Amino acid sequence: MDYDRFICEISLKEPIPRDSYLYWLAAIRRLEKKPLELSEKITFIMGENGSGKSTLVEGIAAAFGFNPEGGSLNYSFETRPTHSELWKYLRLSKLMRPRDGFFLRAESFYNAASYLEELDSIPAAAPKIIDSYGGLSLHEMSHGEGFLRLVQNRFSGRGLYILDEPEAALSPLRVMTLMCEIHRLCEEGSQFIIATHSPMLPALPNSRTFWADKKGLWPIDYRETEHFKVMKRFLGDPDGAVKRLIG
Numbered sequence: 009m010d011y012d013r014f015i016c017e018i019s020l021k022e023p024i025p026r027d028s029y030l031y032w033l034a035a036i037r038r039l040e041k042k043p044l045e046l047s048e049k050i051t052f053i054m055g056e057n058g059s060g061k062s063t064l065v066e067g068i069a070a071a072f073g074f075n076p077e078g079g080s081l082n083y084s085f086e087t088r089p090t091h092s093e094l095w096k097y098l099r100l101s102k103l104m105r106p107r108d109g110f111f112l113r114a115e116s117f118y119n120a121a122s123y124l125e126e127l128d129s130i131p132a133a134a135p136k137i138i139d140s141y142g143g144l145s146l147h148e149m150s151h152g153e154g155f156l157r158l159v160q161n162r163f164s165g166r167g168l169y170i171l172d173e174p175e176a177a178l179s180p181l182r183v184m185t186l187m188c189e190i191h192r193l194c195e196e197g198s199q200f201i202i203a204t205h206s207p208m209l210p211a212l213p214n215s216r217t218f219w220a221d222k223k224g225l226w227p228i229d230y231r232e233t234e235h236f237k238v239m240k241r242f243l244g245d246p247d248g249a250v251k252r253l254i255g
Contacts, residue, residue: 012049013199014168017101018068019043030094033060035220036067039098044225046201048216049194053203054233055220062172064220065203066113067094069170074111081109106199108167112155112174156182159189165196175206183208207236 020039024031031037035055044051053061070076076095155177163169175183183206190200194214202209210217210230219228230236242249 012194012197013046013103014106015046015068015072015100015199015201016103017043017045019099019101020097021099022097024097028093030063030092030097033063034222035060035225036064036094038224043101044218046199046216048214049198050190050200050202050212050215052210052215052217052230053201053220053225054205054210054217054228054230054235056234059220059222061203061220063092063094064225065170065172065201067092067098068100068201069111070095071098071100072109072168072170074109074170078111078113080111106166106168108164108198109169110158110163110167111170111172112158113172156185156189159186163189163193163198165193165198167193167198169193169198169200171200171202171204173204174202175204175209180208187212205235207233207239210236 018039020036023040024037053065055061066076071094073081155174174186178186187209190209191212194200204210207230210233217228217230217233219226219233
């Protein structure tokens, strides 16, 4: 049995109605004709703002059973219903159920951390949940520090981890730390689905990158993405790049 992937394919159960804004996201409508094959341990979805990559990742998480605002499969809070109805249209081809799992959204990490503290404030004989997150409040450290602590202490092997722009609060050095943790977890049988703007993360082995745009959703060498090319050109000549930008 394949322990490296818990979801092997994503498709649409039925066409999305034209009166839904989801219909006009080509990356999502593409799933009507060609399912998204998750052939590697890590699947990266990249694209410009508004391309639908975060909407797709959120829909995948919700269709699997995660709280749309983030957290483990046991999280059930809701602060503001902003997620789409995409999950209702998605079909996930599952190989097996993971032992662990977590959906992380950069924009709702604060809400997930708050929910965790609320659960621990309820008197109970069981050990505090925060102990499995390193024993410290995620609110008592920076966003980036809290996120890395979560990955290092809460994530474990044989897990399904769906991340939306995990690099948002991380310095380049901490992005490399995250890369090491993702690689370690994949070696322990985990699977990742990640929406990202980072030109660094997709360099990880055992990964496949897809590019979302107005034409659809396509497999691509991460070195051919606009994100990678723009960053490479900028770092190759930062002074010249700035002069061209501002005249």
